[in-house]
Amino acid sequence: MFDGFKTFEIQTGSVTIRGVKKGNGAPFLLLHGYPQTHVIWHKIAPRLAEQFTVIATDLRGYGDSSKLAGGENHAAYSKREMANDQIAVMRHFGFERFYVAGHDRGGRVAHRMALDHQAQIQKIAVLDIAPTHWMYTTTDLEFARAYYHWFFLIQPYAVPERMIAADVEHWLRSKFGQWGRDRQAITDQAYAEYLRCFKDLDAIHASCEDYRASAGIDLQHDEQDMHKKVSAPVLVLWGEKGFVGRKYDLVKVWQQRAENVQGVGLPCGHYLPEEAPAQTLQALQQFFLQ
Numbered sequence: 001m002f003d004g005f006k007t008f009e010i011q012t013g014s015v016t017i018r019g020v021k022k023g024n025g026a027p028f029l030l031l032h033g034y035p036q037t038h039v040i041w042h043k044i045a046p047r048l049a050e051q052f053t054v055i056a057t058d059l060r061g062y063g064d065s066s067k068l069a070g071g072e073n074h075a076a077y078s079k080r081e082m083a084n085d086q087i088a089v090m091r092h093f094g095f096e097r098f099y100v101a102g103h104d105r106g107g108r109v110a111h112r113m114a115l116d117h118q119a120q121i122q123k124i125a126v127l128d129i130a131p132t133h134w135m136y137t138t139t140d141l142e143f144a145r146a147y148y149h150w151f152f153l154i155q156p157y158a159v160p161e162r163m164i165a166a167d168v169e170h171w172l173r174s175k176f177g178q179w180g181r182d183r184q185a186i187t188d189q190a191y192a193e194y195l196r197c198f199k200d201l202d203a204i205h206a207s208c209e210d211y212r213a214s215a216g217i218d219l220q221h222d223e224q225d226m227h228k229k230v231s232a233p234v235l236v237l238w239g240e241k242g243f244v245g246r247k248y249d250l251v252k253v254w255q256q257r258a259e260n261v262q263g264v265g266l267p268c269g270h271y272l273p274e275e276a277p278a279q280t281l282q283a284l285q286q287f288f289l290q
Helices: 072-077 079-092 105-116 132-137 141-146 159-165 168-179 188-198 201-214 217-224 243-247 250-255 277-289
Strands: 006-012 015-022 026-031 052-057 098-103 121-127 234-239 261-266
Touching (some): 015 079, 026 105, 052 079, 072 201, 079 105, 132 217, 159 201, 168 188, 188 201, 201 217, 234 250, 234 277
Parallel strands (some): 026 098, 121 234
16 A cells, blocks of 8 residues: 555654655655554555655554553653654654644644644644544534544543454444445555554553543643644645534634644545545645645
8 A cells, every 4th residue: 555665663762653654855744543544644645755755654552553551641642742752753764844744633643743843843734623622622412422432432441442342343334434424435455454453452442542641631731732823834624524524613713723724625524535535635735835
């Protein structure tokens, strides 16, 4: 799926981050979401690598990257720590300033990265998310029904872990079916890779810790930084057929958290890089090359 890309594993403190890299242009970091890996970018990363140096990683806790214990307050999976991993990866390759695009959980990591490391982030794209703090503090019945996993995955260990582990394939297919709008968009090869990685019990636990952190320490960090705005230009993309794009005025919401925001909806559900690869590629190229 990533022909010509070089696979790497980089030690960043106590964490090993796995990813792929290709290209010779401006550095461009691609981050994935739940319950996926860097593979979500496989349809567009090769095209981006014609114009950028593309680095696509597995977030800590996902794919083939390290799965740590969450620790006190689930702090090991705070978006601050997850962002620090990615800064270390980019510095390993000699990139002190770079572009970043994050889908789903990766967008939340990118948001925190742009707040904590403003000098490093030139431009940022967030795909199909509203800010974590906004979504939790404006929760209503419609959101709770559509995003019930936000409240299921944060339950104490090991309730969600054991329930998911009992039938991992059913869980993955139910999530892809619920959030996606094109059942053919996720290829058999990509799905097999997602399933391989998510069958790891440590990955299931780590992903729950990711959400537990978002409902706790991440909110604390967000509240401490409510006076700060992302200074880098922000592109907001969303699926017009998905929940987030229908529920929120995403450009308006992100304008509360960033100084320079533009956005557009694409004709798909939640998984933009797989459901609408041509449109996603075009939107990213227009924004990051302008």
